[in-house]
Every structure is written in C-alpha cells, then in structure tokens.
Amino acid sequence: MSEPKQQWGSRIGVILAVAGSAVGLGNFLRFPGQAADNGGGAFMIPYFCALIFLGIPIGWAEWTMGRYGGRKGFHSAPAILGVIGKGKIARYLGVIGVLIPLGVSFYYVFIEAWCLSYAIEYVRAIFGGTALGVESGAPLAQQTAASAGHFGAMVGRSGDGSLFEGGLAPIVYAFLFVFAINVWLVKRGLSGGIETFCKWAMPAMAICAVFVLVRVLTLPDQGEGRNVSNGLGFMWNPDFEKLWEPKAWIAAAGQIFFSLSVGFGVIVNYASYMKKKDDLVLSGLTASATNEVFEVGFGGMITLTAAFVFLGLAGMAEALAGGSFGLGFTTLPVVFAHMPFGNYFGALWFFMLFLAAITSSISMYQPTLAFVQESLGFTRGKAIALVASLGLIGSGWCIWFSGGMTALGTIDDWVGTFLIVVLAAVQVICFSWVWGLERGMKEAHHGSHLRIPKIMWFVLKWVAPTYLLITIGRFVWNDLGQWIAALGQNVVARNTIFLVLGVTALLVMFTYLGEKRWRAAGLDVDGEREPDEDRVPAKTGKG
Amino acid sequence: MTTLGLLFMIGSLTFVWGLAAWCYRKVLTAPAEDHVVKPPDSLGG
Numbered sequence: 001m002s003e004p005k006q007q008w009g010s011r012i013g014v015i016l017a018v019a020g021s022a023v024g025l026g027n028f029l030r031f032p033g034q035a036a037d038n039g040g041g042a043f044m045i046p047y048f049c050a051l052i053f054l055g056i057p058i059g060w061a062e063w064t065m066g067r068y069g070g071r072k073g074f075h076s077a078p079a080i081l082g083v084i085g086k087g088k089i090a091r092y093l094g095v096i097g098v099l100i101p102l103g104v105s106f107y108y109v110f111i112e113a114w115c116l117s118y119a120i121e122y123v124r125a126i127f128g129g130t131a132l133g134v135e136s137g138a139p140l141a142q143q144t145a146a147s148a149g150h151f152g153a154m155v156g157r158s159g160d161g162s163l164f165e166g167g168l169a170p171i172v173y174a175f176l177f178v179f180a181i182n183v184w185l186v187k188r189g190l191s192g193g194i195e196t197f198c199k200w201a202m203p204a205m206a207i208c209a210v211f212v213l214v215r216v217l218t219l220p221d222q223g224e225g226r227n228v229s230n231g232l233g234f235m236w237n238p239d240f241e242k243l244w245e246p247k248a249w250i251a252a253a254g255q256i257f258f259s260l261s262v263g264f265g266v267i268v269n270y271a272s273y274m275k276k277k278d279d280l281v282l283s284g285l286t287a288s289a290t291n292e293v294f295e296v297g298f299g300g301m302i303t304l305t306a307a308f309v310f311l312g313l314a315g316m317a318e319a320l321a322g323g324s325f326g327l328g329f330t331t332l333p334v335v336f337a338h339m340p341f342g343n344y345f346g347a348l349w350f351f352m353l354f355l356a357a358i359t360s361s362i363s364m365y366q367p368t369l370a371f372v373q374e375s376l377g378f379t380r381g382k383a384i385a386l387v388a389s390l391g392l393i394g395s396g397w398c399i400w401f402s403g404g405m406t407a408l409g410t411i412d413d414w415v416g417t418f419l420i421v422v423l424a425a426v427q428v429i430c431f432s433w434v435w436g437l438e439r440g441m442k443e444a445h446h447g448s449h450l451r452i453p454k455i456m457w458f459v460l461k462w463v464a465p466t467y468l469l470i471t472i473g474r475f476v477w478n479d480l481g482q483w484i485a486a487l488g489q490n491v492v493a494r495n496t497i498f499l500v501l502g503v504t505a506l507l508v509m510f511t512y513l514g515e516k517r518w519r520a521a522g523l524d525v526d527g528e529r530e531p532d533e534d535r536v537p538a539k540t541g542k543g
Numbered sequence: 544m545t546t547l548g549l550l551f552m553i554g555s556l557t558f559v560w561g562l563a564a565w566c567y568r569k570v571l572t573a574p575a576e577d578h579v580v581k582p583p584d585s586l587g588g
Contacts (some may be wrong), residue, residue, distance in 0.1 A: 040548065041547065041550075229544045233545060236552040237548035237551075238551050282573070283570070285562075286567060289562040289563040296555050297560060301556075449569065449573055
C-alpha cells in the first residue's frame with residue numbers, strides 16, 4: 001500500500017512553517033549583539049540592504065527551485081540541485097543541503113533542552129526559592145558568577161562525560177523529552193505535525209514576546225542613567241563611523257543569512273511540497289517579513305534594553321563579550337532576578353525561546369527524512385527510525401563531549417556557519433547561471449500574487465554570487481588555516497570533524513543509491529525535460 | 544536616547560511591522576488561484 005503524499009494544508013501554514021524555521025535564538029540573542037557592536041541604529045542601513053538585496057532574492061530562488069523540484073517528484077536538496085544544476089556535480093554538492101540541517105540539529109536540540117530547562121526552573125521559582133541560583137540581594141558580580149556557574153554545570157562545561165557521572169544529569173532527561181517531541185511532531189507529517197504546530201506556536205511566541213516587551217518598556221528607572229530610554233539608546237543610537245568599516249556590512253549580511261535560514265536546505269525541501277499554482281513570491285516575502293518582526297521588532301527592543309537597565313553601561317561590555325549564549329543564559333537570568341515579577345517573565349521568555357527553537361529544529365529533521373525516503377525508498381516510519389537514530393548519535397556526541405562545549409562549537413563553526421555560505425553560493429550559481437535566470441523567473445511567477453522587480457534579476461545574477469564567492473574566498477584566505485590548525489590542537493574537535501565526515505560519506509552513499517533508483521524509475525534526474533504538467537499536448541487537428 | 548537613535552528605531556520598526564502587515568493583508572485577502580499576476584512580458588507573460 002502506498003503512503004499518502006505529503007503536502008501542505010494551507011498557504012498560511014507553509015508561510016508560518018518557513019517563518020518558524022527561520023525564527024530562532026539568533027533573532028533574540030545574536031541580532032541585538034551584532035547591532036550594538038556594529039554601529040547601533042546605523043547598523044540597520046547595511047542590515048536592510050542585505051535583507052532586500054541578498055536575503056529576500058536568494059530566498060525566492062530557493063522557493064522556486066524547491067517547488068520546481070517537487071513538480072518533478074523530488075523533495076531533497078541533492079535530487080533538486082541535480083535537476084537545477086543539470087548533473088552529478090550539483091547533485092553531490094546538494095548533499096550539503098541535507099548535511100547542514102541534520103548537523104545543526106545535533107546541537108540545536110540540546111540547546112532547546114536548555115531553554116525548556118530554564119523555563120521550568122522559573123516556573124518552580126514562582127512557587128518558592130530562587131531561580132537558577134541567582135540571589136537578587138547579592139552583589140552583581142556574585143550574581144553573574146552564580147548564573148554562569150549554574151549554566152556551566154547544567155551543560156557539563158567542566159569536562160567530557162560530566163553529564164553522565166553518577167547517573168544521567170537532569171539536562172539529559174530534558175534533552176530526551178525534547179528529542180521525543182521533535183520526532184513525534186515530524187512523525188505526524190508535514191501538515192498534521194509541522195504545519196499544525198507552527199500555526200499554534202508562532203502566535204504563542206508573538207504573545208509571549210509582547211508580554212515581555214511591555215514589561216521591559218515599562219521598567220522603572222534604576223538611577224544613574226539606567227533607564228529604558230538609555231537602554232534603547234544603547235541599541236539604537238547610530239554610530240555612522242562604523243559604516244565605513246567593511247566589518248559592519250559583512251556582519252549585517254551574515255546576520256541576514258543565518259536569520260532567514262537562507263542556504264540551510266530547509267526552504268528547498270519545504271517548497272517542494274507546493275503545487276505549480278501555489279504562490280511563492282508573496283509567501284517567501286511574508287515568511288521573511290515575519291522573521292524580521294521577531295528579530296527587529298522584538299529582539300532589537302527587549303534583550304539589550306533589559307540588560308542595560310539592570311546592569312548599566314559597565315555591565316554591558318561583559319554581557320556582549322559572552323556572545324549569544326553568555327547573553328541569553330548568563331546575563332538575562334541576572335536581569336530577571338532584578339525585575340519585578342522576574343520569575344514570571346523569565347518563565348515566559350525561556351518558554352518563548354523554547355518555542356522558537358523547536359519550530360526551527362523540526363524543520364531540520366524534515367529534509368533528511370525526505371532525502372532518506374526518496375533515495376532509499378524507505379517508508380516514512382522506517383525513514384523516521386533512521387533519521388532519529390542519526391540525530392540521537394549526533395546529539396549524544398555533543399552531550400557527551402560537553403567539556404568547553406567543543407563538539408557543539410566545532411559543528412556550529414564548520415556546518416552551521418561555513419557550509420551555509422557554501423550551499424547558498426552553490427544554489428545561486430545553479431539557479432542563475434546553470435538553470436538560467438529567465439527560466440527561473442518564469443517558474444517563480446507561476447501562480448504568483450506579486451511580481452519580482454527587475455532589479456532582483458541583476459542581484460541574483462551578479463550581486464549575490466559575487467558577495468558569496470568573496471565571502472568564501474575571504475574566509476579561505478584569512479581564517480581557514482587557523483581553523484584547521486585549531487583542529488590539530490584539540491582531539492575532540494578533530495574527532496567531531498571525523499563524525500561530520502562520516503555522516504557526509506553516508507549521505508553521499510545514499511545519493512549514489514538514490515540516483516540509481518531515480519534513473520530506474522524513469523525520473524528526470526539531470527533536468528533534461530520540462531515537468532509533465534508543463535508539456536503541451538499534441539494537437540489533435542480539431543483546433 | 545538621541546533623536547537620531549529614536550528616528551532609526553521608529554523607522555526600522557515601522558518598516559518591519561509595515562512590511563509584515565502589508566504581506567499578511569495581501570495573503571489573507573488573496574483572491575482565487577486564477578487571479579494571479581502574469582510573468583513579465585519579456586518572459587512571454
């Protein structure tokens with residue numbers, strides 16, 4: 001008996017699913033730090049330029065390639081890029097489009113467990129006690145040390161295997177619970193699981209964010225200039241000098257990339273379940289706009305403002321130096337300890353981060369699932385078992401090698417940062433240069449409710465590939481040597497790369513087997529003909 | 544917060560909220576599937 005075909009239930013459903021995939025911890029924790037570090041309000045100039053001239057057009061290209069691949073019966077990045085890129089090279093490069101979401105899920109689900117664990121700690125504290133060991137009456141330095149100590153102990157920073165000493169640590173149970181939710185949601189299918197969950201979770205996230213935003217904007221003045229106005233000023237006052245530094249422009253483009261999930265392998269897969277008549281131009285723009293509301297509208301207003309009001313200018317340098325994790329899991333607990341009704345808002349905030357994380361992580365399993373199904377011919381149940389096993393092994397690796405968070409950091413650097421830019425470059429070149437921009441634009445406009453401005457053609461043909469190739473070249477020239485040298489100095493980091501290479505080899509083997517299956521089934525593996533529904537039927541002589 | 548900071552903040556918020564509101568309004572009031580824009584003329588639309 002054949003399985004029911006996966007498809008989206010509604011247009012708003014696919015928009016919220018893609019937006020859910022894009023909205024994650026980076027919106028609330030990474031964006032404000034990047035902005036404050038690169039010119040404050042002035043950062044929004046390169047940021048919006050990157051959104052309009054890189055993020056949105058590349059996103060449209062991904063939606064288009066995905067839907068076209070789906071019309072030819074494919075749902076995975078290797079198969080779809082093989083069609084768009086017309087051959088083996090693009091097909092095997094497409095493996096990166098499965099490796100990224102799967103590899104990032106290895107550590108992302110663990111981080112998701114941190115958010116849930118923090119939310120539960122705050123709910124507990126509502127009924128008595130202190131949350132996360134932070135005493136609001138203690139000196140600030142002591143509070144920060146307590147918060148950092150709690151976080152370090154929770155994630156097993158002290159050493160490899162420390163979360164398994166004397167039985168499983170609570171965070172491991174939290175991980176298993178979160179992992180089970182992910183598998184259950186993905187198992188329920190595209191429409192019944194991912195779409196239904198996102199349709200509920202995205203509005204819930206927005207409601208949580210509004211409550212926290214109102215609380216932050218109405219915080220009382222703490223004296224010595226530590227008030228909401230100056231907190232907003234810390235984030236938004238423009239420093240135009242920074243605009244002359246290339247770093248601000250590169251940081252803006254990087255933030256847009258990571259934030260919109262462009263080059264992540266998810267959009268291509270999600271769009272492959274759309275029909276030819278479904279609009280994708282407006283849908284893609286709406287998903288991007290939703291992400292921006294969470295990033296600029298909430299992330300840009302809440303995190304640093306709250307931290308400034310309670311920590312002051314002196315405390316902000318330390319808060320930003322800790323990066324996203326330091327800001328989110330060490331600084332903000334101190335902030336909530338000082339805030340009136342802080343336990344309630346802490347619970348709400350970390351529950352919102354948990355929702356943001358889970359709407360992203362379920363999107364990471366789906367591309368691998370689709371790939372395993374179509375390359376090996378597995379049933380959905382069997383494919384879920386295989387993907388869940390891979391996910392468990394990868395996450396288990398990150399949890400066991402928790403010392404200094406080396407395994408997590410290594411996968412984040414190589415897979416979650418570097419490979420994203422590589423995949424985006426491969427996709428844009430395949431779309432604009434191999435498949436052909438004219439053809440791509442024609443495909444994008446099928447069923448469209450909006451017309452893509454002509455300037456975007458130029459952007460997709462020249463600006464985006466140039467930017468991406470320069471970024472890759474700059475990385476290879478400046479940083480690659482150091483990154484490789486760092487691997488040589490750390491056994492865990494090196495072995496983590498071997499794990500990633502092992503997974504890559506497995507995916508390459510699946511692609512090889514898949515290609516044989518697809519050819520045997522008579523599918524157009526190399527994109528040599530139009531989809532069946534586009535072919536004009538032969539004239540019968542009547543017309 | 545400086546006046547320029549306030550302007551940048553209001554401008555950015557207006558842009559993102561305005562774009563999202565415009566998009567959702569268009570999505571939610573979208574007519575039937577056959578009412579779509581044609582591809583540009585150069586593509587034979």
